[in-house]
Amino acid sequence: xxxxxYPKQSDYKALLTRPTQDIxxxxxxxxxxxxxxxxxGDIALRDFALSFDKVHLESIEMPSTAIEEAASLLxxxxxxxxxxxxxxIHKFHEAQKSTPEKIETMSGVTCWRKTVGIDKxxxxxxxxxxxxxxxxxxxxxxxxxxxxxxVVLCTPSNHPAILYAASLCGITKIYRIGGAQAIAAMAYGxxxxxQVYKIFGxxxxxxxxxxxxxxxxxxxxxxxxxxSEVAVYADDSANPAFVAADLLSQAEHGVDSQVLLVSxxxxxxxAVNEELETQxxxxxxxxxxxxxxxxxxxxxxxxxQIALALLNDYAAEHLILSIENAEEVSEKIxxxxxxxxxxxxxxxAGDYASGTNHTLPTNGYARAYSGVxxxxxxxxxxxxxxxxEGIQNLGKTIIEMAEAESLDAHANAVKIRM
Ligand SMILES: NC(=O)c1ccc[n+]([C@@H]2O[C@H](COP(=O)([O-])OP(=O)(O)OC[C@H]3O[C@@H](n4cnc5c(N)ncnc54)[C@H](O)[C@@H]3O)[C@@H](O)[C@H]2O)c1
Ligand SMILES: N[C@H](CO)Cc1c[nH]c[nH+]1
Ligand SMILES: [Zn+2]
Numbered sequence: 001x002x003x004x005x006y007p008k009q010s011d012y013k014a015l016l017t018r019p020t021q022d023i024x025x026x027x028x029x030x031x032x033x034x035x036x037x038x039x040x041g042d043i044a045l046r047d048f049a050l051s052f053d054k055v056h057l058e059s060i061e062m063p064s065t066a067i068e069e070a071a072s073l074l075x076x077x078x079x080x081x082x083x084x085x086x087x088x089i090h091k092f093h094e095a096q097k098s099t100p101e102k103i104e105t106m107s108g109v110t111c112w113r114k115t116v117g118i119d120k121x122x123x124x125x126x127x128x129x130x131x132x133x134x135x136x137x138x139x140x141x142x143x144x145x146x147x148x149x150x151v152v153l154c155t156p157s158n159h160p161a162i163l164y165a166a167s168l169c170g171i172t173k174i175y176r177i178g179g180a181q182a183i184a185a186m187a188y189g190x191x192x193x194x195q196v197y198k199i200f201g202x203x204x205x206x207x208x209x210x211x212x213x214x215x216x217x218x219x220x221x222x223x224x225x226x227x228s229e230v231a232v233y234a235d236d237s238a239n240p241a242f243v244a245a246d247l248l249s250q251a252e253h254g255v256d257s258q259v260l261l262v263s264x265x266x267x268x269x270x271a272v273n274e275e276l277e278t279q280x281x282x283x284x285x286x287x288x289x290x291x292x293x294x295x296x297x298x299x300x301x302x303x304x305q306i307a308l309a310l311l312n313d314y315a316a317e318h319l320i321l322s323i324e325n326a327e328e329v330s331e332k333i334x335x336x337x338x339x340x341x342x343x344x345x346x347x348x349a350g351d352y353a354s355g356t357n358h359t360l361p362t363n364g365y366a367r368a369y370s371g372v373x374x375x376x377x378x379x380x381x382x383x384x385x386x387x388x389e390g391i392q393n394l395g396k397t398i399i400e401m402a403e404a405e406s407l408d409a410h411a412n413a414v415k416i417r418m
Contacts (some may be wrong), residue, residue, distance in 0.1 A: 001247075001261065001272075001274055001276060001293050001296050001297055001298045002261075002296075002297045002298070003273070003297070003298045003299075003300060004262060004297050004298070004299045004300065004364045005266075005300045006300060006301065007228055007299060007301075007303060008169065008331055009309075010308060011396055012313055014149070014312045015297065015299065016310070016363075018227075018229070018258055018295075018363050018364070019256055019292075019361055020205055020226065020227060020229075020256055020296035021205060021243060021256075021361075022139060022328060023037065023209065023212075023342060026205050027209050027212075027213060028287055029206065029209075030104040030180040030206055030213060031213060033048065033179070033181050033184060033206075033210070034180060034183075034184040034187075034188075034213055034214065034350070035179040036048075036181075037181050037184035037185055037188060037190065038184060038188045041190035041192075042190045042191045042192050042193075044058060044181065045057070045060055045177050045181055045185055045190060045192075046060070046140060046266075047206065048179065048181040049156075049176070049177060049178075049181075052178070052179055052181075053156050053178055053179075055156075055176070057176060057177075059176075060175050060176060060177060060190075060193065061173070061174070061175055061176075061192055061193045062158065062163065062174035062175065062176055066158065066163060066259055066282040067163045067166070067167060067172070067174065068161075069254060070160035070161070070163035070164040070167065070406050071160075071164055071167075073160040074160055074161055074164055078161065078162070078271055081097045081353070082133070082137070082161065082164065082165055083168075083361075084353060085134065085137055085186040085352055085353035086141065086165075086168055086169075087183060087283050088353055088354060088355040089137050089192050089353070089355055089357070090142045090145070091355060092140055092354075092355030092356060093142045093145055093355075093357070093373065094145055094374075095280075096373055096375065096412060097115075097145070097374065098115070098375035100112050100113045100114060100115065100380075104391065106393050106394055107390065107393055108220060108386060108387040108388075108389040108390020108392075108393055108394075109283060109384070109386050109387075109388065109390040109393065109394050110121050110384065110385050110386075110390075111382065111383070111384045112383050112384075113270055113380040113381065113382050113383065113384070114149075114380070114383055115146035115378045115379075115380050115381075116378060116380075116381060116382050117143070117148040117223060117377060118146070118148055118197055118198050118220075118378065118379060119147035119148065119149050119150065119197060120148070120149065120152070120194065120195070120196040120197050120198075120202060121143055121148045121150070121151055121195035121196050121197065121198050121199075121377065122151075122152045122153075122154065122186030122187075122198070122199045122201075123136070123140065123143065123151060123152070123153050123154075123171075123199075123200045123202065124154055124155070124182055124186075124200065124201030124202070124203055124207060124211075125134075125139075125153060125154070125155035125157070125162055125201060126155070126178075126201070126202055126203050126204070126207070127155045127157025127159065127162070127178055128156060128179075128204060128230075128359040129288070130253075130293040131155075131157040131159030131161065131253060132162075132202075133159060133161035133162045133164070133165045134165075134351060134352050134353075134358065135201060135358070135359065136153070136165035136169060136171070137163055137165050137169065138357050138358050138359050139200050139201055139372065140153075140168070140169025140170070140171050140374065141168060141169055142202075142316050142357070142372065142373065142374045142376065142377045143169070143171075143377050144169050144170055144234075145377075146374060146377035146378045148377055148400070149170075149172045150173070150194065151170075151173065152175070152186065152193065152194050153166055153174045153175070154170050154174075154175045154176075154177050154178065154182035154183075154186060154193070155174070155175075155176065155177075155182075155183070156176065156177065156178025156179065157161055157176075157178075158176055159408050161288055162174075168329065171365050173194065175192065175193050177193070178207075179203075179206050179207060179210070180206045180207060180209065180210035182197060182207075183203075183207060183210035183211055183214060184210060186199050187199060187214035187217070187219045188214075196217070196219075196375075197219070197220060198220035198221065198222070198223050199211055199219060199220070199222070199374060200221070200222040200239065200359065200376065200377075200402065201222070201225070201359065202225035202226070202228075202358075202359050202360075203225070203226070204226070204227065204254065204256070205226055205227065205256060208224050208225065208226035208362075210225065210231070212224060216287055222359065222372050222376050223359075223361045223370075223371075223372075224361060224362065224363060224365050224369075225359050225360060225361060225362060225372075225379065225418045226252070226256075226362045226363055227253065227254055227256040227258070227362060227363075228250045228253040228317060228362065229250060229257060229258045229259065229260075229263065229316055229317045229362055229363075230247065230249070230250040230259050230260070230316060230318040230319070230320060231259070231260040231261075231311055231314055231316035231318070231319050231320070231322040231336075232244060232246055232247060232259075232260070232261050232262070232318070232319075232322060232346055233262045233263070233308075233311055233319070233320070233321050233322065233323055234261065234262075234263045234265070234268050234272070234322040234323065234324040235263065235264060235265060235268065235309055235314075235322070235324060236265050236267070237322070237323060237324045237343070238263075238268060238322035238323065238343060239267060239322070240271035240272045240274070240275045241275050241279075241341055242322065242343055242346070243261065243268075243272045243275070243320075243322055244272050244275035244276045244278075244279050245275075245279060245346070246280055246320055246322075246346055246347050246348075247259040247261060247272070247276065247293075247296070248276065248280065248283060248289050249294075249346070249347055249348050249351075250318065250347065251288070251289040251290075251292035251293055251296065252283060252288050252289040253292070254287040254288055254292065254294070255287065255288055255292055256295070257288075257292040257293035257295075258292065258295050258296050258301065259292065259293070259296045260296060260297060260316065261296075261297075261298040261299070261300075261328065262298075262299050262301060262307050263298070263299075263301070263307075263312060264300070264301055264302065264303060264304065264307060265351075266300055269298045269300055270302050270381070272298065273298065276293065280293075283287070288354040290406070291309055293382055304329070308329070308332050308333070311333065311336070312333060312334055312335045312336075313335070314335075314338075314364070315335035315336060315364045315365075315366040315367045316336050316337065316348045316361045317336075317337040317338070317339075317360045317366060318336070318338050318339075318340065318350070318360070319333060319338070319339050319340070319341065320339075320345070321333075321335040321340070321342070322342070322343055322344075322348055325384055326341040326342045327342075328342050335366055335367050336352055336366055337360035337361050337362075337366040337370075337371050338356060338358075338371060353363060356371075357371050357372045357373060359371055359372040360370075360372075365396075391414065391417050391418060392418060395414045395415070395417070395418045398410070398411070398414045399411045399414050399415060402414070
């Protein structure tokens with residue numbers, strides 16, 4: 001990994017640029033895909049499956065026999081692991097349920113919020129270069145807890161673990177389509193794929209751009225969750241082999257991934273770089289990882305204050321603090337998708353099984369977005385009830401304000417009751 005020593009603040013922006021293609025270029029590629037699915041429906045889905053994924057789709061919907069067979073194609077160990085992950089993710093997301101409180105703002109005036117699962121949701125499960133069945137749990141479990149009535153799943157992969165995890169989450173509508181065309185299918189609906197109100201899920205740049213484009217047409221999305229990234233802040237208490245392993249764990253996702261190492265210790269950076277070479281040499285996805293490492297850097301900084309400023313600017317999807325007093329220092333982080341503390345908290349734990357959600361904002365979107373949670377799958381509807389006495393207490397205030405806005409009918413709706 002390139003080493004950048006003591007950069008000036010004016011260099012941060014260039015230094016922290018993501019390797020993703022220009023969004024305008026990707027949108028130009030994706031917009032015609034969306035249009036064809038919108039206007040031609042299933043015919044376009046079949047064409048794109050053939051040209052992008054090299055599959056001739058007999059049936060766009062996953063056959064029920066494949067779903068039923070899935071369990072028998074997986075090892076007992078893998079099924080056990082999936083169940084353990086399911087339990088932890090369920091526990092963490094179930095705890096996010098909140099009991100709405102009824103608040104009496106004035107005597108006789110009561111307001112509250114009721115929580116409702118979004119009726120129809122679509123989840124995208126990446127499957128271009130790896131079948132991310134863990135993402136099924138990350139999206140299917142909160143949808144299940146939220147009580148979403150219809151959950152549609154699209155993925156270009158037919159890996160049995162995706163089907164098995166989907167069954168655990170009660171998802172039965174599975175479509176074997178990927179990329180921007182899958183996002184379009186869920187956004188507009190086709191003869192086969194049902195239209196949904198909100199689309200969730202990570203994916204490559206085409207998937208992410210498609211989500212952002214359909215969002216402009218009024219379809220809700222979770223957030224831009226594109227190519228994976230991790231930043232590691234390591235001091236001399238870190239273990240260089242652990243740090244290198246964490247960097248490679250995200251670099252192996254794809255050529256457009258980016259990883260960042262920030263340290264006040266030149267010795268640590270050099271040791272991590274050596275470890276990277278050793279570990280990369282035996283990594284099956286070395287081709288992806290080494291390309292991603294070309295887009296990545298190790299940055300040597302003077303002190304912790306500068307390290308934290310850089311990391312907050314970068315707003316990494318994942319931030320690992322392999323430093324002393326990690327929890328205390330994490331209080332000073334205000335821009336990151338998910339934080340991992342200490343030497344024994346690999347980012348992979350959050351990817352699979354600790355309980356937190358791995359669908360997280362990339363490309364700096366962690367400055368304004370949170371990762372997926374139970375909240376992402378629900379709407380909160382406000383409810384209020386005012387008694388005959390309550391309107392006497394509140395009425396004067398409303399009339400005063402409505403008349404000042406020159407909206408007499410608003411004022412009358414109160415006066416008539418008083
Ligand atoms: N941010 C997160 O929370 C998160 C979580 C998991 C994975 N990810 C990211 O998801 C991505 C998965 O990517 P992937 O490619 O393996 O799978 P994917 O399922 O996202 O994309 C595969 C699809 O891309 C389409 N495609 C491929 N080349 C294309 C082209 N030239 N033009 C138009 N469409 C094309 C194809 O239709 C294919 O089905 C990785 O970048 C990974 O880092 C992010
Ligand atoms: N690291 C990815 C989120 O950026 C999630 C994932 C799934 N499987 C492995 N990793
Ligand atoms: Zn990962």
